[in-house]
Amino acid sequence: MDEKEQLIYYKQTGDLQALGKLYAPYMSLLYGVCFKYFQEQAASQDAVMQIFEQLVHKLRVHEVDNFKSWLYVFARNYCLMELRKQKGKMYVDIEDNMSESEQKLVMEDEGKWTEDDFDKVHECLASLSTDQAVCVRLFYLEQKCYKDIAEETGYDLNKVKSYIQNGKRNLKICMESGKNGK
Amino acid sequence: MENNYQLSRIHNYIHGLMSREEMHALEREALEDPFLQDAIDGYKMQQGVDVKSLSLLQQRLERRIAEHAQRKNKFYFSWQRLAIGMVGAVMFIAVCTLLLIRYLPNRQSANVTEVELMDDDLTQTAVHSLPGGDARPVDGWNAFSAFVSEHYSGVNMEKRLEVRFKVGQYGLPYDIQPQVAKKQPIYEEIIQVLQKGPKWEGKEGHIEIVFPE
Numbered sequence: 001m002d003e004k005e006q007l008i009y010y011k012q013t014g015d016l017q018a019l020g021k022l023y024a025p026y027m028s029l030l031y032g033v034c035f036k037y038f039q040e041q042a043a044s045q046d047a048v049m050q051i052f053e054q055l056v057h058k059l060r061v062h063e064v065d066n067f068k069s070w071l072y073v074f075a076r077n078y079c080l081m082e083l084r085k086q087k088g089k090m091y092v093d094i095e096d097n098m099s100e101s102e103q104k105l106v107m108e109d110e111g112k113w114t115e116d117d118f119d120k121v122h123e124c125l126a127s128l129s130t131d132q133a134v135c136v137r138l139f140y141l142e143q144k145c146y147k148d149i150a151e152e153t154g155y156d157l158n159k160v161k162s163y164i165q166n167g168k169r170n171l172k173i174c175m176e177s178g179k180n181g182k
Numbered sequence: 183m184e185n186n187y188q189l190s191r192i193h194n195y196i197h198g199l200m201s202r203e204e205m206h207a208l209e210r211e212a213l214e215d216p217f218l219q220d221a222i223d224g225y226k227m228q229q230g231v232d233v234k235s236l237s238l239l240q241q242r243l244e245r246r247i248a249e250h251a252q253r254k255n256k257f258y259f260s261w262q263r264l265a266i267g268m269v270g271a272v273m274f275i276a277v278c279t280l281l282l283i284r285y286l287p288n289r290q291s292a293n294v295t296e297v298e299l300m301d302d303d304l305t306q307t308a309v310h311s312l313p314g315g316d317a318r319p320v321d322g323w324n325a326f327s328a329f330v331s332e333h334y335s336g337v338n339m340e341k342r343l344e345v346r347f348k349v350g351q352y353g354l355p356y357d358i359q360p361q362v363a364k365k366q367p368i369y370e371e372i373i374q375v376l377q378k379g380p381k382w383e384g385k386e387g388h389i390e391i392v393f394p395e
Contacts, residue, residue, distance in 0.1 A: 017251075028185060028231075029217060029221040035227060039227055069217070
């Protein structure tokens with residue numbers, strides 16, 4: 001049974017064993033995600049269990065197409081809601097998160113590239129801020145890892161990551177606008 | 183498992199155990215997969231992957247699932263019990279209703295007979311002779327009974343009253359002796375009723391008056 005069939009099976013039968021099999025492989029990733037939000041071991045472990053509890057009901061009602069990305073969005077929302085409940089404990093950079101969830105949506109339609117597109121990339125790359133352009137170029141064209149880029153440019157490691165994330169997003173927007181304008 | 187593979191990659195990445203190419207590959211993957219990116223961020227904050235606590239978490243999930251199975255059984259049994267109880271209650275009510283339906287009309291008819299009895303005998307005073315007396319009313323016993331019922335006040339403790347008397351020359355009763363204590367009001371009343379009443383045949387009167395209840 002693949003994930004999709006397992007989901008349908010669970011929705012029909014409510015067999016927790018099946019849901020457990022579906023959920024277990026994602027637990028360690030989920031734990032990481034929860035730790036990012038709660039920054040505490042016990043709270044993150046509880047959150048992973050609580051998310052499971054919610055899935056017990058949610059997955060009997062909702063039709064889910066792509067379990068992995070659905071689970072990610074669900075878990076993140078859960079963590080954000082929890083943090084909102086215990087106000088004043090926000091460590092999350094909203095800007096950062098926005099870019100990530102958008103990427104997921106955009107990456108679906110990566111069609112074929114033409115010669116024009118390659119020219120366009122260089123144009124768009126030039127339109128980015130220097131920080132973003134440098135980091136994107138080093139990462140995508142020279143295939144360097146964050147650590148090397150940080151060493152080379154002298155930026156903070158987290159800065160490098162967000163330059164690349166945002167640069168990538170802006171690049172995408174720039175490319176899309178070009179396509180629409182054709 | 184893919185899961186363990188990713189976990190060990192994250193572990194290696196955080197602890198700098200990867201080559202530059204591998205790091206780049208993971209970073210690139212994470213850029214396309216925010217789930218992975220967040221997980222890496224989380225573990226980086228935790229400064230490493232704690233395999234032991236993760237396996238404890240797995241066990242917690244297993245326990246949770248086993249517990250559910252038990253709870254489901256309990257739930258099932260209690261439902262079963264409840265269902266049996268409900269069926270029992272419904273049957274009990276049905277039997278009670280049937281009994282009531284059967285029993286009620288019977289009681290009504292019994293009531294009706296009782297009322298008829300009252301009409302016939304119990305509201306009427308009856309008089310009849312007792313052995314030892316030869317006197318009898320000139321108009322017959324029924325007429326005399328009707329006369330007594332009509333003239334008797336109804337204030338009386340006795341149900342049966344024995345009366346002895348003698349019949350005089352013109353058929354009038356005298357020396358009337360109700361067989362009851364003199365101080366009871368019925369004593370005088372019966373004497374008056376007999377004196378006013380119809381004439382008698384014979385000599386010795388020994389009668390019993392049966393009063394209605």
